[in-house]
Amino acid sequence: PELAMALGRRLAAAVAAHDAADPLDPGLPLEAARRALDLPDARLVEVVLRHGGDGRPTEALTLRDGRVATLAGAGLPPAVRAALEELRADLQQRPFDAPEAARLAALGLGPRQLASLVRSGELLRVADGVVLLPGADDRAVAVLATLGPEFSLSAARQALGTTRRVAVPLLELLARSGRTERTA
Numbered sequence: 001p002e003l004a005m006a007l008g009r010r011l012a013a014a015v016a017a018h019d020a021a022d023p024l025d026p027g028l029p030l031e032a033a034r035r036a037l038d039l040p041d042a043r044l045v046e047v048v049l050r051h052g053g054d055g056r057p058t059e060a061l062t063l064r065d066g067r068v069a070t071l072a073g074a075g076l077p078p079a080v081r082a083a084l085e086e087l088r089a090d091l092q093q094r095p096f097d098a099p100e101a102a103r104l105a106a107l108g109l110g111p112r113q114l115a116s117l118v119r120s121g122e123l124l125r126v127a128d129g130v131v132l133l134p135g136a137d138d139r140a141v142a143v144l145a146t147l148g149p150e151f152s153l154s155a156a157r158q159a160l161g162t163t164r165r166v167a168v169p170l171l172e173l174l175a176r177s178g179r180t181e182r183t184a
Contacts, residue, residue, distance in 0.1 A: 015028045
């Protein structure tokens with residue numbers, strides 16, 4: 001039990017150090033956790049998570065998507081949070097008007113920041129460089145349903161109030177998820 005508790009404390013410290021060093025990529029990959037604890041097999045990290053707490057260190061950790069992460073999550077860096085709020089304000093007014101690369105750059109949202117926002121569920125990635133608010137896909141289905149059983153790309157683009165750059169990958173996303181069907 002003493003070893004399990006010591007490993008639990010070491011794991012919590014390793015996760016905290018990783019998250020502090022790279023807040024855009026929260027959670028320690030399972031293999032990195034194994035190495036940090038000097039364990040022979042990554043499956044033992046799960047054992048440490050289950051049995052390594054003395055009521056404190058590992059009860060705040062979880063294994064999610066192959067990463068050991070804090071249950072509370074470290075949160076987004078303040079600059080990314082501020083940029084997200086600006087982007088959210090833009091998209092709430094025009095939900096299908098995905099920002100262009102220049103706007104994202106002006107906000108300080110590069111590929112790593114966008115990936116972090118998508119992973120945390122703050123944005124929906126439609127395609128490379130095309131992000132919308134979560135639920136925009138569901139809103140698009142509702143708008144498109146008003147067009148009738150068949151519609152053209154142009155009609156969809158106009159109904160959504162967006163550009164071809166956004167409409168094409170959005171319709172492809174809806175088709176891949178089975179919410180629309182391409183007929184021609």
